[in-house]
Amino acid sequence: MKVLVPVKRVIDYNVKVRVKPDQSDVDLANVKMSMNPFDEIAVEEAVRMKEAGTVEEVIAVSIGPEKAQDQLRQALAMGADRAILIETTETVEPLSVAKLLAKVCEEENPDLVVMGKQAIDDDCNQTGQMLAALMGWPQGTFASAVTKEGDKLHVTREVDGGLQTIALTLPAVVTTDLRLNEPRYASLPNIMKAKKKPLDKKSPSDYGVEIIARLKTLKVTEPPKREAGIKVESVADLVEKLKNEAGVL
Amino acid sequence: MTILVIAEHSNDHLSDATAKTVSAATKIGGDIHVLVAGSGASAVAGQAAKIAGVAKVLHADDDHYAKQLAEPMAELILSLAGDYDVLMAPAGTDGKNYMPRVAAKLDVMQISDIIAVESADTFQRPIYAGNAIATVQSSDAKKVITVRGTAFEAPAMDGSASVETIGAADFPSISEFVKEELTKSDRPELQGAKIVISGGRALASGENFEKYIYPVADKLGAAVGASRAAVDAGYVPNDMQVGQTGKVVAPELYIAVGISGAIQHLAGMKDSKVIVAINKDEEAPIFQVADYGLVADLFEAMPELEKAL
Numbered sequence: 001m002k003v004l005v006p007v008k009r010v011i012d013y014n015v016k017v018r019v020k021p022d023q024s025d026v027d028l029a030n031v032k033m034s035m036n037p038f039d040e041i042a043v044e045e046a047v048r049m050k051e052a053g054t055v056e057e058v059i060a061v062s063i064g065p066e067k068a069q070d071q072l073r074q075a076l077a078m079g080a081d082r083a084i085l086i087e088t089t090e091t092v093e094p095l096s097v098a099k100l101l102a103k104v105c106e107e108e109n110p111d112l113v114v115m116g117k118q119a120i121d122d123d124c125n126q127t128g129q130m131l132a133a134l135m136g137w138p139q140g141t142f143a144s145a146v147t148k149e150g151d152k153l154h155v156t157r158e159v160d161g162g163l164q165t166i167a168l169t170l171p172a173v174v175t176t177d178l179r180l181n182e183p184r185y186a187s188l189p190n191i192m193k194a195k196k197k198p199l200d201k202k203s204p205s206d207y208g209v210e211i212i213a214r215l216k217t218l219k220v221t222e223p224p225k226r227e228a229g230i231k232v233e234s235v236a237d238l239v240e241k242l243k244n245e246a247g248v249l
Numbered sequence: 250m251t252i253l254v255i256a257e258h259s260n261d262h263l264s265d266a267t268a269k270t271v272s273a274a275t276k277i278g279g280d281i282h283v284l285v286a287g288s289g290a291s292a293v294a295g296q297a298a299k300i301a302g303v304a305k306v307l308h309a310d311d312d313h314y315a316k317q318l319a320e321p322m323a324e325l326i327l328s329l330a331g332d333y334d335v336l337m338a339p340a341g342t343d344g345k346n347y348m349p350r351v352a353a354k355l356d357v358m359q360i361s362d363i364i365a366v367e368s369a370d371t372f373q374r375p376i377y378a379g380n381a382i383a384t385v386q387s388s389d390a391k392k393v394i395t396v397r398g399t400a401f402e403a404p405a406m407d408g409s410a411s412v413e414t415i416g417a418a419d420f421p422s423i424s425e426f427v428k429e430e431l432t433k434s435d436r437p438e439l440q441g442a443k444i445v446i447s448g449g450r451a452l453a454s455g456e457n458f459e460k461y462i463y464p465v466a467d468k469l470g471a472a473v474g475a476s477r478a479a480v481d482a483g484y485v486p487n488d489m490q491v492g493q494t495g496k497v498v499a500p501e502l503y504i505a506v507g508i509s510g511a512i513q514h515l516a517g518m519k520d521s522k523v524i525v526a527i528n529k530d531e532e533a534p535i536f537q538v539a540d541y542g543l544v545a546d547l548f549e550a551m552p553e554l555e556k557a558l
Contacts, residue, residue: 016512017380026381094349095358122376123493124361129319129349138424139319141346144487154427158487159342160440160496161259162431166318169423178477178494179487214358218371218384226519229540231531235553238525238543246523246540248444248502249469249558 001055001111001148001170003046006101007039007075009068010121023219035071038116040078041176044183045146046114047079054148057081059108063092063100069199076194077186083199088211094122096204096211098130103207105135110171112153117142117175128175138168142177250279250369253307255326255338255348256297260287260315263296265441266339266398268406273396274337275302275404276366282307282333283410286325288315294412301405311417316426317343321418323350328418330355330391335369340395352393359393360385364400378493379516398440399499399520432486434473439489442472444502445521447491449514450478451507451528451547458485461551462506468558474498474518476508492517507547510535527551 011017012032020027035043049055060075061084062068072083086100105113118125132139140146140155144163147154152167158177186194204211232238242249252274257264267283274281283297286309294308307329313321326347330336336351338344340362352359364382365373371386372394439445446469448462458473466473474491475484491498493516503521508514510526510533518524519538526539529546536542543550 011377017377019381026377093358095353095356098353118494120378123374123378124359125345126349126352126359126361129346130353132319133323133350133353136421136423138421139346139350141319142342157342159429160488162429162486162488164316164429165427167425167427172423177487179481214389215360215385215387218386220376221382221384223375223379223382223519226524226538228537229524229542231536231542231544235543235545235550235557238541239554239557241541242502242523242525246502248523 004110008036040183042114094126102134132173252335253333258293269398269401270396272401286314298410303410319347322347325418444471446504447474449476449508455484
């Protein structure tokens with residue numbers, strides 16, 4: 001099988017996000033950027049499938065600024081074979097990302113696309129489902145286990161009530177949840193080797209996709225702040241306060 | 250304006266989040282219809298007809314809708330979409346699964362997980378794990394929206410909408426249900442519960458959840474949740490995770506036990522009315538959002554709390 005893994009360059013998950021004083025956006029100047037954690041899980045899953053012999057080639061693709069090369073190099077260091085960067089400085093909404101990925105799928109004909117269930121910046125949780133829809137493929141979202149069973153792909157999904165397993169025909173799109181695997185750290189020799197792996201540069205126009213934003217961000221604000229309350233001395237004190245002061249017991 | 254709300258349900262029970270999604274629809278304004286697609290789900294259609302503000306319930310019953318898989322659900326919603334200006338669903342794992350599929354086919358940019366309606370085309374939604382709130386305006390003629398139920402009031406259940414049976418749409422033969430392992434519990438559901446008590450990594454084992462968390466939960470009639478750390482460590486199943494990537498809850502009372510308070514976790518519970526934190530580390534970030542903090546060893550405090558209730 002051939003697997004495509006889309007990865008997104010996002011603010012590092014350890015960075016404390018700050019809203020700009022003019023409320024136009026969050027402040028991304030001089031903050032550490034990393035691969036979206038859910039996408040790291042996707043790369044890891046694809047690489048493990050390759051190591052297990054079910055997959056022959058893993059292609060990483062990113063849509064974003066020139067610097068998104070760093071994230072693609074990381075995917076290559078983790079074990080992806082080659083990478084495609086679709087370079088743009090614009091904000092690309094999930095719908096446009098899905099359209100671009102659909103074009104890449106038409107060109108590359110992967111059997112499987114594995115990607116993060118959501119990006120930790122816009123928290124949209126849409127792109128994988130949209131790509132599956134545009135391709136007319138089935139989807140296994142929020143995956144915590146993926147196995148090939150004959151010509152079908154079995155995906156165990158983390159759903160509100162517990163776990164659900166579905167069988168998908170291939171090609172298909174799988175989106176990863178937290179417990180699918182623990183991504184590896186790339187070793188130094190692999191980081192060096194990744195520098196020599198092929199990385200193709202493209203632009204959205206190469207795929208005939210026009211990037212048009214449908215959502216206009218009018219403002220970005222801080223969420224309402226919660227003030228720290230008081231410390232109580234004992235369990236008895238706590239129960240008394242919950243009963244008589246807060247009135248919730 | 251005509252709005253279609255897609256019901257989230259278990260074929261015998263309609264979720265609270267569906268009713269709250271109708272509340273969000275009411276804020277947009279217009280005729281509100283609810284689609285109940287399921288198998289043997291006429292009781293659910295009856296429950297949906299009682300939600301105040303609903304004009305009509307569309308009920309599609311077929312085995313293919315039993316598990317509400319994304320592919321047949323999207324086909325069904327698309328077959329109805331022409332009659333509606335807005336398509337909305339609760340942002341649970343069902344709605345998150347099929348709504349973007351619908352949006353892509355309609356060439357619409359979905360507005361995910363809204364927490365407020367400012368006008369018919371402008372909404373608020375959390376970004377960066379709830380560390381910022383974006384106000385976004387959609388230029389799409391048709392809107393596809395998922396709704397964070399906890400952000401909206403539950404509507405009255407005194408309505409009497411008509412229920413219309415509709416036929417099934419095409420079934421794409423590309424996906425099928427294999428099995429499920431649903432967590433069985435006599436305790437209330439996490440997302441509808443008035444009181445939630447959650448345990449973190451400090452519990453150190455699943456047995457300790459049994460010993461220290463569940464007895465207090467049962468005394469309070471509370472639902473039980475957990476931090477990501479406790480779920481990742483395998484102490485409790487995934488569906489108990491409270492946080493940005495798990496469930497978002499906003500009960501009257503939230504009790505965090507042995508939870509440090511990572512941003513990820515806070516995003517899932519900081520809209521609770523009253524927050525209690527019990528943690529032996531007095532520097533734990535959870536205390537910065539707690540109304541009442543108790544610096545104590547949970548293994549001593551929890552049995553004491555159970556006795557005191």
